[in-house]
Amino acid sequence: MPNKIMDPIGRLMGLRYKSHPWHGVDIGEKAPKVLTCFIEMVTTDTVKYEVDKETGYLRIDRPQKYSNTVPALYGFIPQTFSGKKVAEFCMEKTNRKNIEGDGDPIDICILTEKEIVHGDILVKARPIGGFRMIDGKQSDDKIIAVLKDDAVYGDYGNISDCPELVIDRLKHYFLTYKDLPGQQRDVEITHTFDIEESHEIIKRSMDDYFHRFDTLDTALKTV
Numbered sequence: 435m436p437n438k439i440m441d442p443i444g445r446l447m448g449l450r451y452k453s454h455p456w457h458g459v460d461i462g463e464k465a466p467k468v469l470t471c472f473i474e475m476v477t478t479d480t481v482k483y484e485v486d487k488e489t490g491y492l493r494i495d496r497p498q499k500y501s502n503t504v505p506a507l508y509g510f511i512p513q514t515f516s517g518k519k520v521a522e523f524c525m526e527k528t529n530r531k532n533i534e535g536d537g538d539p540i541d542i543c544i545l546t547e548k549e550i551v552h553g554d555i556l557v558k559a560r561p562i563g564g565f566r567m568i569d570g571k572q573s574d575d576k577i578i579a580v581l582k583d584d585a586v587y588g589d590y591g592n593i594s595d596c597p598e599l600v601i602d603r604l605k606h607y608f609l610t611y612k613d614l615p616g617q618q619r620d621v622e623i624t625h626t627f628d629i630e631e632s633h634e635i636i637k638r639s640m641d642d643y644f645h646r647f648d649t650l651d652t653a654l655k656t657v
């Protein structure tokens with residue numbers, strides 16, 4: 435798929451200004467098999483960070499209410515968007531109706547044996563699967579990947595290679611990190627999926643992105 439954003443003018447702008455991690459970072463020529471990913475949080479973070487969509491800088495979303503921390507590098511895949519095509523795939527796989535994309539880039543959890551001490555970084559990763567999370571009526575897929583050439587996880591070829599305990603820890607985090615006493619959230623994980631399905635979600639999210647932001651490249655050329 436041709437990259438509509440990273441044209442020569444876009445690259446020149448990147449030399450002078452910090453690239454927006456969602457719109458200004460190239461997903462990579464080998465996507466969906468190998469991706470450039472932006473990391474918002476690491477395993478030692480006790481505060482929930484996320485990228486501010488307007489500025490591209492990390493901001494504090496919320497302090498964690500309990501002691502759980504994300505058990506992997508956590509961030510998103512640049513130039514992806516959970517929109518119509520992603521939602522259609524979710525409905526196809528779950529037989530649900532009236533599901534929408536959540537309007538965010540696709541989330542990704544990256545396994546590595548390395549101790550990464552802070553977020554706001556770019557890494558190369560290989561998707562191996564993931565799990566389908568539905569938050570209310572919104573599709574909120576979580577892609578599971580391994581850090582490219584990682585010494586421990588780098589040889590994993592599919593989600594079946596990943597220990598079940600690792601997947602269970604990731605699921606527990608996403609099902610509980612927003613919990614507040616006395617409140618119930620309409621969040622569920624319907625199933626775990628393999629590498630082929632993760633690739634399909636990423637390809638659909640790339641299409642959703644270019645449909646949603648099809649005028650962004652034109653806007654950049656007029657700056």
